[in-house]
Amino acid sequence: MLTIALPTGRVFSEAAELLMAAGLPASSLASPGRKLVIEEGDFRYILAKPSDVPLYVSYGAADLAFAGGDVLQESALPLVEILDTGRGRCRVVVAGPASLAERFRGHPSERMWLKVATKYPRIADNHFSSKGAQVDIIHLHGSIELAPKLGLSDCILDIVQTGGTLKANHLEVLEHVSDVSLRLVASKKSVALRWDDIRAVSRAIRSRCKEVRS
């Protein structure tokens, strides 16, 4: 039996659709109710909080998982990224009020000591330190866009899909950090020891992703 961890929330339905479209026995995922573990055919699906998904794989509770690129970067766990599904596309950006744009157009040193609110402290630290800018990182767990409005921070580092939430909060994109999409990942152990099973799943999903793109 192959165990696949799926992130609940924003990308759950995309991951579930992808599995079904790839021909895997996953019809129960269409309406999982409150179940957190679902078994169908030779597969077990674990429904987990997105930020916990990499941990399930890393510790061996799941062989495979779907996880967003942002979550993978933030977790920094040694996983194997097998496939970019191209689904759930969004961007990690630094955003803030328009008045801050000038500082982001100038020398990186002008970003020094900015207060940055984010749910991705690791990505934020890597991003700003790669530019040699020391910033104050404020770790929040949600409603990041509120932080500059309430004077808690100068800017934010967050994921953006359409930009609608930023606009509604009078924020604009100041800097692009990275592109994010839904990835198929596995632990190094599973890749090495269950490669035939993983390859079959990966190929089925890959062919489905290609069909959608073409």
Next chain:
Amino acid sequence: MNRLPRGCANVGGDLAAAMEECKRVFLSLFEQWGYRPFLPSGLQLLESSWERLPSLFRQKLIAVNSPYGEPCCLRGDITLATVAYLASHHSPEERPLRICYSDRVYARAEKPRLAMESFQIGAELLGWERQGADAEMLFLLLRMLDEIGLEKSILLLGDATFLAKAVSEIEFSAAERIVGALQKGSLIEYAALLDEENIPDFYRAILQRIPELHGGPEVLEEAAALWGRGAPLLSLKNVVSTLTALGYGDRIAIDLSLVRELGYYSGPIFDVYSENYGQSLGGGGRYDRLLSLCGLQGQAMGFGLDLQHIASLSKFRTRSPSVMAWFANLSPDEALRRAERLATGGRPLEMSWCADRASSLENATQRGCSSWVDLSDGSTLDLATKADGRTLPGKEELPC
């Protein structure tokens, strides 16, 4: 409550006992095979570590100044310390050298890893120039894993030379990016780099297949076919055939995309996995290149395992409950003399110096002892069945 520095931990209780048991099994097995214990210094000079470690590993070193003002780091890698010592303290005539160790290593705590110190057991074999040396090390490692109850653990075997040769015809920085992508586990980035970089078709075809070269010994044939003649797999094939002949065929798997964190490997490499845990318990491999960096020529093989991890998965994790021996108001010397004879039975023994029988029994129950002995007459009470009010049938006579 005493606070510890962040990233540090005290280990006690059953886990500490299990770690000591695993360490004892490991050291006694390797010493039996001629490996000599080595206790490297906790502080290493930065100048002797820096050039020999890859940049990713250097970033994790914890730099400190010694009280004498010398720039140092807390020991981040025992192999390096061992090889440096052997290079400067043993003449070539003294080889082969066999070393085993059990000690702490230190690395900068970085999420998700919060610990700064960890316990490592390991062994090094330097100076044998034949294939048997690689197999010896892996055979003993598997024997040790068996003895601590990890009979279903797996050795994942790869070969650093295979990848090194596959990127040998590529411009250096591009080769570094390609190996880096594989090391990071990003097959997406790896595939993209193979498309982008200027790579001769022959090598591109091999590199494209590397992420799929997992499985049993048949993978070695598949990999060899990619090269035609001259596949850099001889050492690995020898290891696999020897371990298979020794009955360990079902305990090894091949992964030719394996890249170990330390960049000094130059031949067969391996990671150890247990049945029920996703992360590597440690690993090692051939490091002839490191040896040459230390001014030595020849073959070297070593490994390091995380002692805390293996102990937590070992058969020693659940400690057998002890026997409580009540001194029964005998003189301490007489009580200890009688208890000593009980202790030689192999089960852990705890003395009870309570003044009365009832308190001693209560204490034994609270401490989870399996049985209780009255040292005055040798009568034994099985604490598991005590609830039924029964004593063991017949009184065991103390051997005194």
